[in-house]
Amino acid sequence: MKKNSDGAQNSTGIFNIPxxxxxxxxxxxxxxxxxxxxxxxxxxxxxxxxxxPSYTATSSVLIDxxxxxxxxxxxxxxxxxxxxxxxxxxxxSNSLAEDVARGLLEQKYVDPANEVPIPIIQPxxxxxxxxxxxxxxxxxxxxAKSVQFKSIRDSDIIKITVTSQNPxxxxxxxxxxxxxxxxxxxxxxxxxxxxxxxxxxxxxKVKHEDLRKAEEAIQDYMEQKGVVSLDDEAKILIEQLxxxxxxxxxxxxxxxxxxxxxxxxxxxxxxxxxxxxxVMGEANDPxxxxxxxxxxxxxxxxxxxxxxxxxxxxxxxxxxxxxxxDAQIVELRGKLKERTVEFVQTLLPSTQFGYDPTGYLQQVKxxxxxxxxxxxxxxxxxxxxxxxxxxxxxxFGSIPAKSIQFARLQREKGSVEKxxxxxxxxxxxxxxxxxxxxxxxxxxxxxxxxxxPSSPNVLLNLVVGVVLGLVLGVALAFVKEFLNAKIQTPxxxxxxxxxxxxxxxxxxxxxxxxxxxxxxxxxxxxxNSHLVALTNPVSPVAESYRHLRSSLQFGNSxxxxxxxxxxxxxxxxxxxxxxxxLAISIAQSAREVLLVDTDLRRPDVxxxxxxxxxxxxxEVLSGKIGYEQAVQATPVQNLCVMSCGTIPPNxxxxxxxxxxxxxxxxxxxxxxxxxLFDSSPVLAVTDASVLATLVDSVIIVVSAGxxxxxxxxxxxxxxxxxGVEPTGIVLNNFSLERAYGVLHSRSGYGYYGYADRYGKxxxxxxxxxSHAERRQxxxx
Numbered sequence: 213m214k215k216n217s218d219g220a221q222n223s224t225g226i227f228n229i230p231x232x233x234x235x236x237x238x239x240x241x242x243x244x245x246x247x248x249x250x251x252x253x254x255x256x257x258x259x260x261x262x263x264x265p266s267y268t269a270t271s272s273v274l275i276d277x278x279x280x281x282x283x284x285x286x287x288x289x290x291x292x293x294x295x296x297x298x299x300x301x302x303x304x305s306n307s308l309a310e311d312v313a314r315g316l317l318e319q320k321y322v323d324p325a326n327e328v329p330i331p332i333i334q335p336x337x338x339x340x341x342x343x344x345x346x347x348x349x350x351x352x353x354x355x356a357k358s359v360q361f362k363s364i365r366d367s368d369i370i371k372i373t374v375t376s377q378n379p380x381x382x383x384x385x386x387x388x389x390x391x392x393x394x395x396x397x398x399x400x401x402x403x404x405x406x407x408x409x410x411x412x413x414x415x416x417k418v419k420h421e422d423l424r425k426a427e428e429a430i431q432d433y434m435e436q437k438g439v440v441s442l443d444d445e446a447k448i449l450i451e452q453l454x455x456x457x458x459x460x461x462x463x464x465x466x467x468x469x470x471x472x473x474x475x476x477x478x479x480x481x482x483x484x485x486x487x488x489x490x491v492m493g494e495a496n497d498p499x500x501x502x503x504x505x506x507x508x509x510x511x512x513x514x515x516x517x518x519x520x521x522x523x524x525x526x527x528x529x530x531x532x533x534x535x536x537x538d539a540q541i542v543e544l545r546g547k548l549k550e551r552t553v554e555f556v557q558t559l560l561p562s563t564q565f566g567y568d569p570t571g572y573l574q575q576v577k578x579x580x581x582x583x584x585x586x587x588x589x590x591x592x593x594x595x596x597x598x599x600x601x602x603x604x605x606x607x608f609g610s611i612p613a614k615s616i617q618f619a620r621l622q623r624e625k626g627s628v629e630k631x632x633x634x635x636x637x638x639x640x641x642x643x644x645x646x647x648x649x650x651x652x653x654x655x656x657x658x659x660x661x662x663x664x665p666s667s668p669n670v671l672l673n674l675v676v677g678v679v680l681g682l683v684l685g686v687a688l689a690f691v692k693e694f695l696n697a698k699i700q701t702p703x704x705x706x707x708x709x710x711x712x713x714x715x716x717x718x719x720x721x722x723x724x725x726x727x728x729x730x731x732x733x734x735x736x737x738x739x740n741s742h743l744v745a746l747t748n749p750v751s752p753v754a755e756s757y758r759h760l761r762s763s764l765q766f767g768n769s770x771x772x773x774x775x776x777x778x779x780x781x782x783x784x785x786x787x788x789x790x791x792x793x794l795a796i797s798i799a800q801s802a803r804e805v806l807l808v809d810t811d812l813r814r815p816d817v818x819x820x821x822x823x824x825x826x827x828x829x830x831e832v833l834s835g836k837i838g839y840e841q842a843v844q845a846t847p848v849q850n851l852c853v854m855s856c857g858t859i860p861p862n863x864x865x866x867x868x869x870x871x872x873x874x875x876x877x878x879x880x881x882x883x884x885x886x887x888l889f890d891s892s893p894v895l896a897v898t899d900a901s902v903l904a905t906l907v908d909s910v911i912i913v914v915s916a917g918x919x920x921x922x923x924x925x926x927x928x929x930x931x932x933x934x935g936v937e938p939t940g941i942v943l944n945n946f947s948l949e950r951a952y953g954v955l956h957s958r959s960g961y962g963y964y965g966y967a968d969r970y971g972k973x974x975x976x977x978x979x980x981x982s983h984a985e986r987r988q989x990x991x992x
Contacts, residue, residue: 236700239949240917241689248685249678256677265665268375269382271390272657275299275368296363299370299653303361303393306352311392312385313351319388320345322380331378332358332385359389372659379662386659397651403473403579405649409642411469416635423632426625456597458630463594465635470587477580500551500588507544507589509596510537552585697921699914702943708921710928713911713940714760716790718947719744722751731822735847740820742789745796746848757793760942761801764909773939774881775907777810779891779900781923785915786944788816791890798886799851806843806884808854810903811892812863815856821846828857833871839879852884863892868902876906894927904936912938916946 238245277295302308313333322330332354333345346354360373372389376382514537699705702712722744723729731738732747741747745754764773778791788811795807808829809817818825823844832839832854843852860866880887889907891900904910910931914924924941931938 237690237693238686240700241685241692244689244692245682245685248688249681252681252684253674253677256673256680260668260670260673260677263668264377266375266377266667267379267382267662267664268373268666269379269386269659269662270371270373270657271386271655271659272369272371273390273393274654274656275370276652276654277368296368296370300361300363302396303370303372303389308389308392308396309352309355310348311396312355312388313348315388315392316351316385317345317348319384322378322384328380330384331376331381355385359385369656374659375666383659383661390655390658394651394653394655397653398649401649401651402646405642405646407473408469409639409646411465411472412635412639412642415465416632416639419628419632419635423625423628426628429625455626455630456600458627458634460594460597461627461631462634462638463590463597467587467590467594470583470590473583474580474587477583500548500585503544503548503551505592505595507541507548507592509599510541510544514538514541698917699919699921699924699943700916701946705941705943710924711940713763713942714756715943715946716756716760716786717753718945719753722748722753725751737822737847739822739847743792743796743820745793745800749800754793754797757790757797760790760794761797763940764911771908773909774885775876775887775889776909776911776939777889777891777900777904777907778911778913779904779927780893780913780915781895781919781927782893783814783896785893785913785919787893787913788820788890790911790913790942790944791888792817792820795851795886795888796848798888799848803850803885805851805886805888806854806880807851807888807890808880809856810867810889810899812856812860812866812899813892813897815859817853817890818844818855821853823853823855825855826857828855830857830860830866832857832875833866833869835871839875864898864902867899872903873906894930895923901930901934901936904931905934909939910936911940911942913942913944915944918945 275295316330316333320329320333322328333351335343335346336350358375360375361370362373363370372386372393374382374386374389376385514534702715705712719742723741725748726732726741730741732741733739734746739746744751745757748754764776776794778787778794780787791807795805799805807817809815810829811817812830815825815828817823818828821844823846827837827842829842831837832842839854842854842857844855846853866872876887889903891903894900894912912924912927928938
């Protein structure tokens with residue numbers, strides 16, 4: 213029956229899916245689509261109008277990239293991060309969120325005048341701690357859910373967006389975030405200057421007291437010894453010693469200030485990453501240290517040369533010497549800078565220090581390394597300066613003994629005085645530097661209290677509900693179509709390799725034309741109204757049975773069919789109605805037909821023709837009567853029926869017996885032109901498979917929209933298992949609306965729609981009407 217030349221079946225199962233008409237699928241699944249749409253749309257509608265309105269406020273900050281520091285990390289290979297990306301990481305940091313949380317907890321109210329509390333800092337429902345406000349940690353967690361940061365493309369602007377159910381709170385949090393971010397940036401910009409200024413202030417107080425004591429000591433010595441002054445050479449030597457000692461002490465102070473700054477950085481780093489501060493503090497590079505020592509020696513040498521030879525400032529040989537020293541200094545500084553970059557690159561190449569190449573921690577690490585290198589540089593210069601001081605000390609020892617104590621007091625006073633003046637100058641510079649640091653962040657757009665809610669967007673939600681409902685409904689309809697794998701159209705049978713013999717529509721219209729009666733009286737017998745080939749012979753359904761008759765008659769011209777078995781995969785698919793109408797159609801073509809009811813389990817042929825159940829086939833096979841005595845006449849000329857008879861306990865054995873074979877081959881085929889057999893369903897029992905070996909043709913009846921493809925394929929396989937190739941398929945209970953969609957039905961799609969209109973026109977015309985009335989009178 214399959215269209216393979218070798219008779220083998222094609223691949224079977226629900227995955228052998230033919231082409232599906234989308235319109236037909238949607239029409240068949242219209243209630244699914246409608247149901248899903250209503251449920252989804254109603255859900256969206258209810259949730260939308262039950263949703264509490266949310267408000268959105270936005271503040272904007274501008275990053276001045278010209279003033280922002282360009283860190284070493286950004287210059288390292290593979291770490292090319294923009295300043296905006298770094299600042300986004302700072303905004304998203306937990307430490308900044310904690311600052312914002314503390315600020316909100318301090319403020320307490322969104323409207324201080326009316327004492328309206330800030331919702332985000334209120335304790336959670338069910339909190340048994342009896343706290344008046346939430347903890348910082350809980351506020352931080354809530355902020356993470358309500359705040360978003362976004363950089364504007366191709367600009368240096370970052371927007372801070374806050375969503376809240378309270379419009380005043382949304383604006384307050386956005387502005388608090390911007391202010392905390394600005395303060396953090398200013399603090400980080402001033403941290404080094406502030407530390408240096410505080411240290412210089414403390415040292416200046418100490419040196420001022422030391423200067424006072426030195427002046428008093430000189431005064432006392434002069435009064436006791438009567439010494440008034442030193443000679444010029446001693447004065448120059450003391451001046452140089454005082455200046456160099458003051459410079460050395462200033463370096464000591466600078467080193468202590470830098471060490472204090474390093475300690476501050478280490479505290480900040482250790483708060484973020486364990487063991488990082490210690491590892492970075494111990495990191496050292498011998499080559500950098502050598503370069504620093506050489507550079508310090510040259511700088512001291514240059515300063516000493518200038519101090520010792522003020523009279524030679526205009527001499528060419530003197531200036532040439534200074535230029536050589538300056539060139540060596542420039543060269544060493546270049547090497548030192550290059551080596552420093554390489555040192556940083558090797559120090560933090562991976563995550564062994566927990567390195568994060570963005571954000572607040574990166575800046576602290578960068579400043580730590582820069583300060584550490586600066587400490588090494590100052591220490592190297594101080595060591596070189598000590599070497600020069602030792603030479604001056606030897607010269608100082610040559611001063612006459614009488615004046616040496618006075619010279620020493622003068623030296624100490626001059627050193628302290630110069631150092632004090634230097635500290636005062638540096639302190640003032642540091643104070644000015646600190647106050648002039650305003651960072652590189654500007655708040656250029658503060659958040660305002662929103663007047664309209666940002667969500668829910670009613671129109672958008674409803675549109676989404678409509679689209680989502682339709683999409684899900686259509687998708688579910690197609691999924692159901694694929695999973696059901698029910699036979700719907702004759703085209704599906706062809707695409708799966710089956711041979712459709714005829715398509716029979718649902719008889720709803722034909723039954724209605726008979727007034728909805730279940731029985732029609734013909735020749736004093738109550739004929740079942742489903743025998744439309746008899747009760748309504750001009751209907752499209754009756755024409756379908758005549759089409760089946762023609763397919764059997766002319767489709768096997770090489771071998772005439774005398775015995776035909778009609779069966780189905782499962783019960784309730786219309787095989788009995790089909791075989792009865794087929795028998796009537798063949799008899800109406802003036803051929804002598806016998807219809808045998810071989811469904812020995814649930815016989816129904818006798819009921820349709822209003823005949824008796826007994827005597828019948830079982831009585832013939834048991835030898836109680838001859839077959840002629842079991843044959844009953846019907847209201848249809850040329851058509852006789854052999855009922856089932858008494859229902860036996862062993863149907864399969866009777867149908868497979870030699871008596872049954874003799875009855876079919878030697879008696880019925882010889883007596884009648886066509887013998888039709890109504891059989892049990894193939895998949896229910898084995899009766900049909902047993903009987904199929906005795907007949908010339910097997911027809912399988914399937915119900916459109918009800919019979920599964922798998923059932924039909926198993927039926928065919930079962931028949932082939934006994935060596936029988938089914939002749940074809942009758943598609944019963946076919947519906948144009950269900951199979952092709954309402955549009956196809958209204959347009960009269962295909963032959964079946966045409967047959968509907970043709971039959972109605974024929975019934976409305978005079979000639980057709982006269983023939984129908986005459987035919988009905990003859991049958992009555």
